[in-house]
Amino acid sequence: MNRPGGGHAEAGHRDRDGDPESRSGDGRVVVVSADIGAGHDAAAVELAGRLAADGIVTEYLNFFAALPRPLHALVREGYRGLLSWLPWGYDTLFTITDRSPLTVTAIRAGLRLAAQRTLRRLPPDTRLVVTTFPFANQLLGPLRHRGQLTAPVMTYVTDFVVHPTWISPGIDVYCVIHEIAHRQATARGAQDVRVVGPLVSTRFAPTPTAHRRAARARFGLPEQDRLALIVAGAWGLGEVTRTAAEVLATGCVTPVVVCGRNDALRRRLHTFPGHVLGWVDDMPTLMRAVDVVVENAGGLTCQQSLASGLPTVTYRPIPGHGRANARVLAEAGLTTYVTTPTHLRPVLTALTATDNAPTLVAADDMAAVVAEAIHPEPTGPADHR
Numbered sequence: 001m002n003r004p005g006g007g008h009a010e011a012g013h014r015d016r017d018g019d020p021e022s023r024s025g026d027g028r029v030v031v032v033s034a035d036i037g038a039g040h041d042a043a044a045v046e047l048a049g050r051l052a053a054d055g056i057v058t059e060y061l062n063f064f065a066a067l068p069r070p071l072h073a074l075v076r077e078g079y080r081g082l083l084s085w086l087p088w089g090y091d092t093l094f095t096i097t098d099r100s101p102l103t104v105t106a107i108r109a110g111l112r113l114a115a116q117r118t119l120r121r122l123p124p125d126t127r128l129v130v131t132t133f134p135f136a137n138q139l140l141g142p143l144r145h146r147g148q149l150t151a152p153v154m155t156y157v158t159d160f161v162v163h164p165t166w167i168s169p170g171i172d173v174y175c176v177i178h179e180i181a182h183r184q185a186t187a188r189g190a191q192d193v194r195v196v197g198p199l200v201s202t203r204f205a206p207t208p209t210a211h212r213r214a215a216r217a218r219f220g221l222p223e224q225d226r227l228a229l230i231v232a233g234a235w236g237l238g239e240v241t242r243t244a245a246e247v248l249a250t251g252c253v254t255p256v257v258v259c260g261r262n263d264a265l266r267r268r269l270h271t272f273p274g275h276v277l278g279w280v281d282d283m284p285t286l287m288r289a290v291d292v293v294v295e296n297a298g299g300l301t302c303q304q305s306l307a308s309g310l311p312t313v314t315y316r317p318i319p320g321h322g323r324a325n326a327r328v329l330a331e332a333g334l335t336t337y338v339t340t341p342t343h344l345r346p347v348l349t350a351l352t353a354t355d356n357a358p359t360l361v362a363a364d365d366m367a368a369v370v371a372e373a374i375h376p377e378p379t380g381p382a383d384h385r
Contacts, residue, residue: 027127028057029370030151032140034133035062036076038234038260039158039300043132043199047156050367056374059123063136066114066121083237087319094320097165104138104164111139119148127374131155132199134165141168154373156199156366157181160298160332161324164188173373175366177303180328196366198303203284206309206359215289218282221256221275226352228253229290229310231301232318234279236262238296239316241269247294247315248274250345253352256290284308291352298325298335306334306360311351313338334358 029051033044048058064072082090097103118139122129129151131137136155143149145168152172162176162184174190176182177198185193207215216223228247232240236259247255255274259266269276280286283304287293293305293312298321305312312335314326330337335358338347351357 026057026374027125028059028123029374030059030061030122030126030129032061032063032129032131032133032136034064034136036064036079036133037299040133042300043156043158046199046201047130047132047366047370050365051370054367054371056371059126061121063131063133063139066118066139080235080237083235083318091319091323094163094324098163098324101164104167107135107165108138108142108168111135112142114139115143115148119143122149122151126151128370129153130370132158134163137166137168137171141170143170144172145170152373154370156196157185158199158299159321159325160328161321162188162190163321163324173369175369177360177363178328178332178334179361180332194369195363196369197363198307198360199366200300200304200307201284204287204304204307207288211288215285218285219256219275219277219289221289222254225254226252226292227256227290228292228294228348228352229286229305230255230257230294232258232260232262232296233299233301234260236260236265238318238322240265240296243294243296243316244269244272244274246341246344247348248272249341250348252345252349253292256286258286292348295335297322298329302329302335303360306358309357309359311354311357312336313344313347313351315344334360 031044031048033040035041044060051058129140131140140149140153144153153170154173154175155166155171156175157166160178160181162181167188167190172192174185174193175196176185176193177196179195182193182195213223221227230244230247232238244255244257247253257269257274257276258280259276259278261279266276266278287305287308287310293310294315295302295312296315296317298314302312314329314335314337317323317326326337329335336347338344
């Protein structure tokens with residue numbers, strides 16, 4: 001797989017131009033993601049790794065590569081800017097697109113400008129397209145619906161909330177990570193909806209207490225304290241400084257703040273009496289070191305904490321999808337949504353005193369769903385794959 005940011009996945013990747021077997025064999029799965037935040041690309045990379053282990057060739061396409069370069073930068077940085085400086089503006093935009101089908105139709109119409117460029121970028125041996133970014137559905141779904149794209153299109157919804165931008169004519173299969181999302185997708189008109197396990201590494205798993213000491217030593221964290229991991233995605237967005245101060249003020253946990261790639265946030269917290277980290281490459285080990293996670297978006301890191309068996313608190317969620325995910329996660333009993341500072345202490349005290357954290361119900365492996373789509377069960381006496 002062509003990895004986001006360059007490079008290739010070693011297993012299962014065949015060069016598009018140099019390997020005739022990739023053109024005459026089983027073909028490949030094209031995974032369409034977007035380098036906006038980290039969650040969409042992380043899901044794409046995890047899926048590619050699982051498929052490679054099964055010998056399935058994958059190709060990565062960045063959705064924004066089909067757009068003119070200035071527009072790519074405008075959308076990416078505009079999104080980041082709205083969340084950072086005009087959060088109410090992003091919340092308004094999210095709400096309008098959630099409630100008005102006309103806005104999604106307008107997005108779909110605008111993306112038609114990128115249709116031919118996208119089709120040219122798809123390898124001729126494409127057997128299946130999998131998307132992990134909603135706007136990709138608004139581009140590829142209509143191409144499939146009009147017969148311009150013959151390969152089926154499957155989407156993996158990276159959020160617990162199914163926003164209307166995920167739904168489009170022409171999408172063959174929708175894969176979601178919870179029954180609530182299944183109901184939402186169906187209510188919005190999706191036909192074939194499957195519940196799958198989250199696309200997070202198997203390294204995120206409940207860990208025996210005996211392994212905690214080594215994990216804490218790895219990050220220079222105190223052995224005996226109750227630790228609360230505060231996360232805000234790859235970009236470190238939201239009211240992180242305020243959250244860190246309020247968690248510290250509870251007196252019942254020691255905050256460990258991950259700033260991601262937000263160097264300005266890390267500088268603002270340089271005198272913070274808790275533990276402040278920048279970008280962390282080894283999140284599975286860091287999660288083994290802590291007692292509870294405090295998050296604000298309900299995305300990738302939340303899925304990682306649930307897979308790790310950690311109690312998870314949503315606090316001061318970012319606008320739009322963050323607040324929507326917070327409500328759904330709380331409704332599902334997966335996280336605790338704390339809405340006022342006064343409730344932080346009792347919630348954190350209770351959650352760090354128990355070993356019974358909620359977990360996602362076991363579901364089909366997304367890679368198995370993909371494999372079944374490109375290698376359906378034989379109907380005759382022999383399998384001629």
